[in-house]
Amino acid sequence: MAEFTYGPVEVLLISFEGDRPGPALGAALRDLIAEKTIRLLDLLFVSRDAAGDLRIVEVEDLPEKAQLPDLDLGELGLAGLDDVEELATELPPGTSAAVLVVELAWARNFASALAASGGAVLHHDRIPAAVVNAVLEAAR
Template identity: 50%
Template sequence: MTTFDYGPIEFYAIAFDGDKPGPGVLQAIDDLVQAGTINVLDLVYATRSPEGELTVMELSDTTDDDGVPALDLSGLAGLDDIEALAAEVPPGSSAAILVVELLWAKAFASALYNAGGVVIAREGIPAPIVNAFLSENVE
């Protein structure tokens, strides 16, 4: 029987004004970590200047980590990943590029693998879109 060391991972780009996310964003991430839902593998800040230049700062390059979740695999997000995820960051704004392990899906992935199944595709739909659609189409 195979047991995976890590579950599936996902990359997120979380946009915000300014050069750092507010404490509420970091608290929301920490709440998920504390609940055992996710494990933060990597966290990168990407800031786009008013002129459109992208600056990337690895969390491991910062000295003030108050309120920032601990990282398991810093450096997992490569520059190509970061640039692709930050492509929609408007000038004068920033994004946190977050790589998380889906702890809830770890046992599911092992069970599928042991049963001879493999997930070959996955599509995510952001919660605001799901909720807007359902509020308009469900009576």
């Protein structure tokens, strides 16, 4: 079986109130990492001021007291600035977000076995949790 170093990777743009995510979001992210469900490869913060100007801050450029020493980022720079700017077009003025590049660590072995058997993923859709919950709640 071919052993992949990385499983599938997703790039997420997550918004939050204020200029930084709250402690609950950080705790949830740390739990996913500790459980080896995901591996955080890269992390950037973006904000758009009221005039519409975009500001991008890479995690290593955060002030020392705001740095995240307990997060081991595997591949800093994986999210290119062009990609981040394109993602940030969805960011309304006066808001902030984080760009997370996460490996779906839980799928690494499956991806290796799939490749070794000559298989390939032909289609992949992600349905946001809010949509799934709203649809199932409406069906009750």
